Amino acid sequence: MTKHAWKPVLAASMSLAVLAACSTNTTTEGGSSAKPQGSAAATATAAGPKKEISISAFDRGTVAAEEGSYESNRWTKFMNENSPAKVTWVPVPRAQAQQKLSTLVASGSAPDLIWEYDRNYIAQLANQGAIQPVDGFIEKYSTTMKKYLQEHPELKSASTINGKTYAVTSSRSIEGIANHGMWIRQDWLDKLGLKAPTTTEELIEVAKKFKEADPDGNGKADTVPIVFNGNGVQIIRALFFVNENQWYLEEGKLKFGRTLDRYKDSVAYQKSLFDQGLLDKEYITDSNFQRARQMLTTGKAGIYFASWDIQNEFMDLKKNVPDAKMVPLEPVASKYGKNGLYQELPANILVAFNSKMKEDKIESAVKFLDWMMEKGDMSMKFGEENVHHKLVDGVIPQKIDADKFRKEVGYAAEYAIVTDFSLKAEWFPAMAAQDALSQEYAKLKTQSLGVALKNKYRRDIAFSPDIPEVSQLIATFHPIATQIEVKAVTGGSASTPEAAMEESRKEWKRLGGDNVEKLAQEWYEKNKEFLK
Structure with missing residues (x-):
């Protein structure tokens, strides 16, 4: 500038x-x-x-x-x-x-x-x-x-x-480098005497309290602990150091994210949240995320897996619930440690x-x-x-x-x-409108950007293999794997993450995954200096 x-x-x-x-x-x-x-x-x-x-x-x-x-x-x-x-x-x-x-x-x-x-x-x-x-x-x-x-x-x-x-x-x-973000109702934490969660286990415990302890104080069991925008499921995956469509270096070998054991762990965590009623049951069909946004902005949701900048949602929430205090939440640690949320x-x-x-x-x-x-x-x-x-x-x-x-x-x-x-992040208050609400969010936006960039997001190679066989397989595999995942998350005892992982790997192989991995590895060896 x-x-x-x-x-x-x-x-x-x-x-x-x-x-x-x-x-x-x-x-x-x-x-x-x-x-x-x-x-x-x-x-x-x-x-x-x-x-x-x-x-x-x-x-x-x-x-x-x-x-x-x-x-x-x-x-x-x-x-x-x-x-x-x-x-x-x-x-x-x-x-x-x-x-x-x-x-x-x-x-x-x-x-x-x-x-x-x-x-x-x-x-x-x-x-x-x-x-x-x-x-x-x-x-x-x-x-x-x-x-x-x-x-x-x-x-x-x-x-x-x-x-x-x-x-x-x-x-x-x-x-623009920062992308995904997690948010939590600090006023709900304060009301219930809770601390912000720092691990995946603590996140579940806080979400349970948000569901059961009537944090909005209306005497009804009508709060939904966690809602998503389009980034929600990817945020869960990031907590387990995996992205469905990224390639990772595992002991020097390129492996596709959706074939790793860590991916199974992310599905298991998503299923745990779903089975316990800690997610909105309709999040999979809420394709434009308007339902999730409405629950958040009307004060019925306590945790938002979304973007680091949620100005519109914040403004609408404050208009509907003036005392609401939404703050950025640092990524929680899983058994693999603490990863950053997705960064560009x-x-x-x-x-x-x-x-x-x-x-x-x-x-x-x-x-x-x-x-x-x-x-x-x-x-x-x-x-x-x-x-x-x-x-x-x-x-x-x-x-x-x-x-x-x-x-x-x-x-x-x-x-x-x-x-x-x-x-620069410190410019946000000067760039924002000078009314009290805009200034409140501008300071929060500065804080949120810092949180979003604090932890480095795992990306083992700069770009995925750009060879036709890889692109074609992934395009074919994606809807199949997504269907398997949805069935595992929402199917109760009828499907397990382990069964879903086994089925996904079987489909990957059926579609030519072994050959694509070979081609991807050859591509990596040829371009590794270019991919740092």
Whole structure:
């Protein structure tokens, strides 16, 4: 941020005229009566009509109805006015993003730029021939991105597949490295005279008290100790040093997470919580996690396995239960010790180019990425100066109104597919709105980020094997193994974790697991220096 302290000022000044036009509905996707603002738009206008490109976007369901949709809102209009391209955004549901993108690829209707956080998925698209190498395009058409990537050589391995660069990426800020988080109602602990749990066994005991001792004080047995968002089951696995889709080095040999004894232990722990009624019984079918969120925000849940940043949930909980005190919980230790919760690698979003893109679109796409990196990302993240934020010390963007920001800007960060912005945790109070509730959460957010990064997350190799046989097997094995796991967790005495582990390993072998492990080991030996 220090290196690029000018960016918020530039982004804010560029945004004023266009966002004012957007707010009065004078700007349309195809243009407006006002001249586009900013040098990039002026250049594009002088050169002739902008080229149209399409870009995927994760639909997280956060665009308010009055804002429009992910395809059309104040920010899509802003980008089309100010960037050197006219962009059509193609939303895909976050929870089914890869499935939806694969369907679009198979039908020949995938967007020009396809992005994911998952390098394995980008490698899969590369091996299928669905995307094309980008080395030459960046060299030929880029200025900002080219310079940025030269200054960040640590990102090259993330975007390199089969010796070629198949994606454009940027670095994660520290709040992007942190991902998963555990939270607990401190006021419930205090009321019941309990200490925060530090082990998996203590977590069960605290959860039992939360279930039985009426911590919300309404005289009813209606509390649910633990609820999840999409990270919940992975958090349990992390406690046992295993992730279902990671490869681990066991005595120098690569082994797939779902075939390890530790994975069985994570299933057994999940089953124990389920059998004792310490989890919401419907968490497996609560696919969008709205039920879990409702239980948390209405004060019926005491422990939340989620993300390190739960601002929306926290705000809604405090509105419903003003005396609630939600605090971050450090990962509890299992018999294997204390692991960190899931943390991301340095590379952020991986942006790939559809193999069907022609040269003119490629040029426009690269110039759009340059514009986003240089100017657009700050508006996507912080909105308009003196409307959504004001600058503290000329550098730190401080929210003016938390609710307004949440509705009008919160979803826009989805469009900043490359970004050159890094913050410090101690900035959170200065960045937040200055009302008491926003400040309360900002201090908590600083604390939560520290907790999320305190313990290193076990990751034995930087990337999983990106060879077709591995990707194909895992894609086939995943739904089968998930079904086996669900049956073991919810099936009572009819299925045990041991039986589930045996069945999973049998399926792994049936699908060619032994050969895939051999190929993965050969890949590892060839690339081990590259994987540190």
